Amino acid sequence: MALSGTGKINNARELRIYENSDELRTEFAEYIAEISEAAVKDRGIFAIALSGGSLISLMRKLCEMPYNKTVDWAKWYIFWVDERVVAKSHQDSNYKLAKDGFLTKVPVIPSHVHSINDSVSAEQAAEEYEFLIRQLVRTRVVSVSDFSDCPKFDLILLGMGPEGHVASLFPDHPVLEETEVWVTFITDSPKPPPERITFTLPVINSASNVAVVVTGSNKAETVKIVTNDDVEPDRSLLPATMVRPSNGKLVWFLDKAAASKLDGVKFSE
Structure with missing residues (x-):
């Protein structure tokens, strides 16, 4: 059962709230499939x-079914918003997580899956990943923003930590100030492993679509803070508050527990 309050829209941001993880999972898949279809129809690539x-x-x-048959998987090009600088076979690798849990189960073309170089330093991995994206922008695999030189991904998917971090952008970290590069690195992540690469905020906010998915009551207070429309984004705020696409759509997918402290949301009995 969907909850009253689902579909609330504020300044190009939409809050979608679901009774349980099964409903959220179903609607999240439909959302991704719809954006994939629209992107492929518009420019032949997702x-x-x-x-x-x-x-x-x-x-x-x-x-x-039906997505494993209806999604045009050959047109998907896959990137990582952030990655832990560990071997691709390491349990902390986001690439391994995606490969084992998703990529090996759908017919994505292997050469369209763009993971980081896991054999170099975090700094070099970030530089190489940005170079790769710049090459793909030149060949129009990735679009470019109309408002900056940033890449314009069709869809960026984010989670959020209990303290409000997104990607590998943590509260009060200097990389929140980064505006010159597309991909940066950190060596002091407050969560292990310490070395990571991450898209910068300008890249995230240049996407055509951004989805933030949050579940669990331990994140409810932070959800209330970061979805407050009366707060203007600035560098003193939590990173999740700074996710505001400049010319794109932002959708928050929340389960009942994560949305439990939001004002004005009435839960169905």
Whole structure:
């Protein structure tokens, strides 16, 4: 049962709230499939950037009927919004998580899956990943923003930590100030492993579509803070608050527990 309050729209941001994880998973798969179809129809390609965590388990619905047959998987080009600088076979690798849980179950073309170089330093991995994206922007695999020189991904998928981090952008970290590069690196992540690469905020906010998926009551207070429309984004705020696409659509997918402290949302009995 969907909850009253689902579909609330504020300044190009939409809150979708679901009774349970099964409903959220179903609607999330439909959302991705619709954006994929629209992008392929518009420009013949779908460029999507993934994060790790529970997002991948939610995407597994796309491995089932009808999506495994109806989605044009050959047109998908897959990137990572952030990645831990570990071996691709390491349990902390977002690539491994996506490969084991999703990519091996759908007919994505292997050469369209763009993971980081896991054999170099975090700094070099970030530089190489940005170079790769710049090459694909030149060949129009990835679009470019109308308002900046940033890449314009068709869809960026994010989770959110209890303290409000998205991608590998953590509260009060200097990389929140980064505006010159597309991909940066950190070596002091407050969550292990410490070395990571991450898209910068200008890249995330240049996407055509951004989805933030949050589940669990331990994140409810943070959800209330970061979805407050009366707060203007600035560098003193939580990273999730700074996710505001400049000319794109932002959708928050929330389960009942994560949305439990939102004002004005009435839950169905």
